[in-house]
Amino acid sequence: MKSVVALVVVTIAGMLCFVAPAAARDRVHFIAADEVVWNYAPQNRNIISGKPLRALRPAQLGWVYRKALYREYTDATFKTLLPIPPGERYRGLAGPTVHAEVGDTVIIVFRNRTTLPLDIAPTGVVSKPMPTAVRPGTTVTYRWPVTAAAGPASADTSSLVWAYISDVRQGTVDSAGLIGPLIVTRRGEARADGSPADVDQEIVTLFSSQLEDQSPLVAENLQDRSINTRGINGHAGSFSPDNAFPSINGYVYGNMPMPALREHSRVRWYLLTTMNGFDGHTPTFSGQTVVTQGNRADAVNLVFRQAVVDMVPDDPGIWLLTCSNDIHLALGMEARYEVLP
Template structure:
């Protein structure tokens, strides 16, 4: 889940650990565990922390100034460092993890070039209606291979530094974050991907859908009975195990 707050608010986060090992929460722009930073992160314990100006959030902790929010994490998940590597070797390869010989090909196969932990167009829920104002929280984490160029097909967005820029590509580096504002136009299903050649070949791509205004009332009532923000809650197989074992209860 996305943790939201306004400037000046105090948050009480009730962190309930039902996993088999120690975890913690450390806030620095994105929400991660810092007990064992690298294995915790590649096991899926990472998410955005959104701080808004006072008066921005409604009683349901949703922003009043946009129609929809999306959070996208571009990262190469090195599952060789995951807590669940041995369990997956045993479960899916039917091998003894202690006797399993790891070679370069196996190590490379475990480097998942993912958007929110999903590869090759399998991140779903990035849907909006023509004319809606949407904010996208772009997150970059990882190591030296995590230099990404986020490209939205058929759309443009604005982002702010010391001035306002309009673009359709944004460069993300490890440990950097940016909010981009996109007004949905050009109804259809469009590609969203990293433009680094070997990253897109390895699966760092998905699609987003813009519904036309005339079709939106019918389609949204059938497909999306409850509109909300989309973080892409499905991660890699290893991450799914981590998220299933760990329950976090959040109180604001």
């Protein structure tokens, strides 16, 4: 009988220990909107087919455009970029990953270093103050309290993803590239860095049709002869479709650096998308299957939403991650990922 009591006591103590709230943290990020010269195909080849890139379309400026991107710095001086680990270079266009556990507060020190009025506005959580246009060259600090309402519901996995975007001129700025992930982990299920403890590797991918004709930087791109080397006229009839880049993390035709996964590890893919009329994506994995919303799949319907996809790779090799919408595929919305034994 004594041992039973002891067992009960130990069990309760263990449970208490498990549910004891981790100290709520302030998670501070120094994020700037920077103007960056972005290359959709930096390897200058079609890496999937092994052939040269397709010819430029008649009114296509090229593969390189000036864009506005969120980038993370080490401190409030915004002098030193936070280095991106070599294994995460695939992140490309996507903004820095912001992690939080339910109960935490995310603090974003935001500096607008572009020439455009921009902000940084989260979905899923309420920003204080409410984001409004931040004048070029100025800095604003936002607090994002991460409440239970922003965290996983009962049917969700241990973490979920929201997008933060600039919403000053919504519908155009996401074609400048201003979007990044906010990952929220259920209370008690996070590591110290906010990532979910039951996941070995997280990979963020942005499936986006970047429409350069709608970018707020289109005029600069047209005028800049280092970008518009052929002197394309912005009023050309096919300017709009010829400068559309359905891309994964801002890369086309397999130019995304390959994420490397370990066989039998627990990999969580967070899928983001933008929301223009040319977005309507089906991210499709070859070689492995995934579980999303409790269902087995290898293709995910990603239309104006975010998705969380869990994979335990079991088939080593180099595999495709593509959009199964044929127009997007033809325009290069394809990447590779590698599973190491």
